[in-house]
Amino acid sequence: MSLSLLGINVAVFLMAAILITILARLAPALGLVDHPDAVRKSHSHPTPTVGGLAIALALLITLAYYYMTSGGIGWLWLCVTCLVLMGLVDDRFELPYRVRFMGHLVVGFLMAALQGIVLVDLGDLLGTGPILLGVMAIPLTMFAVASAVNAMNLIDGLDGLASGVAVIPLAMMLGLALQHGLQAQVVLVTSLLAGVMAFMLFNHPLLRGSRRRCFLGDTGSNVLGFLVVCLMIDLSQRGVMYPIVALYLLGIPLMDTAAVIVRRRVMGLSPTDPGRDHIHHLLQRAGLNQTCAVLAIHCITLLFAALGLGMMLVGVAEPLIFAIYVVCLVSFLFFTRHPGRTSAIINRLVKALRLDILLVGEVAKVNFYPLKE
Template sequence: MGGIAIYLAFLVTVGGLPVPGGPSPALHTLLLAGALIVIAGVIDDIWYLGIRPRFGVQIAIALLVIHFGDALIANLGAFIGAEPVTMGILAVPFSVFALVGAINAINMSDGIDGLAGSVCAISLFLSAIVAISGERAGDAMALLALVGGILGFLVFNLRYYPLRRAKVFLGDSGSTFLGLAVGYFLIVLTQGENRLIAPVTALWILGVPLLDTAACMIVRIRRGDSPFQPDRGHLHYLLIDNGLTSSRALLVIAVFHTMLGVAGLVGHYREAPENVMCLLFVALFLLYLAGTAKYRNPLNG
């Protein structure tokens, strides 16, 4: 499976990082957590686990990464005013929510060939730019190693001439691992005394998977369904159902996702107020929700 290949490439590369002292203990924790979530994903791919066992595993892995991988969201930044908002005793549960949310946002985006891999490669590459600019060599090399693994996978997962069908697939093992990795790196880049970007910037970098998953869940809840009920309400399905091929839908989403991430970084490096960037993201989400509403119907979400 493609997910196993991406993880193994990341494991081998990160294990040999040419940085003083080798990989940090936090990266070692990510490698361990990654192995666990890949194994769980393979089991889920073969024998459907169900929602509750799946969430139980994801929560346990998130707690592992939080406690031993320095992935604790203790500060949300100044997103509602001049002073930063600290989480206090809510830091651990909120961090679990964020990591599990990232895992499932990426997992839910894996609806057409190449989509989850492409959006993750874009998000991780933008994160690598942040790490390089902040002189965090270990994180930068790990991020670029993961991007390289994804690109190698996409060669066999995307549809292009003469390859008419994907030869390998990401599977739950791959999509959940990539979601964990994206969530982990966005947390470590936005937290601590030496944070490199504001927490709100992470929302822009997570981009389309965050917007799309949140919108789909709201629509399902309003309809009286489970927020995890599969349907054709995701952006890639809406584009395909309205005449685009899967390849063109992928291109549209990848460009949109890149624009969101770049906009977030431009806002950060141009020192736009965090509360303004937060308001803009909320406004964008509301526009996205309203703009896609007319393409959803009661039967397909």
């Protein structure tokens, strides 16, 4: 590399911060502004949705030379560019869910076909040896990419939530990449972390100023979700981590998405309609303010990711790690099956732990389910 790793990261950080500042001023003219609707959106003022665009542009510009000269993982940038374009159209015109999902599947195919990052081996989940996917490898890779991207998009409901949820698995995968000397992956992860950190100055409730606000947008959640799942598949197929550990690293977004789909299907509702039954909504309806809800989900994400990675590092068998994940998933589905009751239980638990200072009110009585706009 002609630039040091630190130099690349500083360049990404500064460029992302500068681009956010510039694009935020241009956002109204570009139509990249999220307007409050007093129904399912928590913000009260029109807010630019250019954070993800700035992160993606900073990565594409700063790392272009590195990947052109090193060979690295340059084909990924075609996938990122496709996601950026699709995200911009979605932020501007709100694409139908099926169109977005098909686009994510196509990007997953491009990643597998061009970059060669394919989910071939699920690991020894049942104790009978590695589960090889064979001809189903590329289709399941496409589904994994689309699922992760959509899960990241759906968790992006409060300031700082999606970015913080992405930072946790990225930081843990950085440690694994460093341990195994994977230079291209280290450059990608650290650069992505630098871009996300710059964005958090404009979005995270503990870091941003009162007048310095910007949203990630569908562009950002698309790019973050894609790069996170791409790295997970890449590292797992290199033998750096068990494939099942990926489900721990991205545990909360995936579990929350699964819970919403199952719950709405049982009630005969569409999983794709907007609603207020995601985990962050449940915490808010329990009486937590936005900052406390965000930090609570970050803490749970960190603990769950540490559990999965920790079990792998101490040598716990893959079938047991898989069994524990299934138990956690089923427990989460059961606990959140009735959103109103879940919020009430959380409220009582917070009070029982004498953490009333975290509450800003009692349990709110609301319609949690899909809302027609």
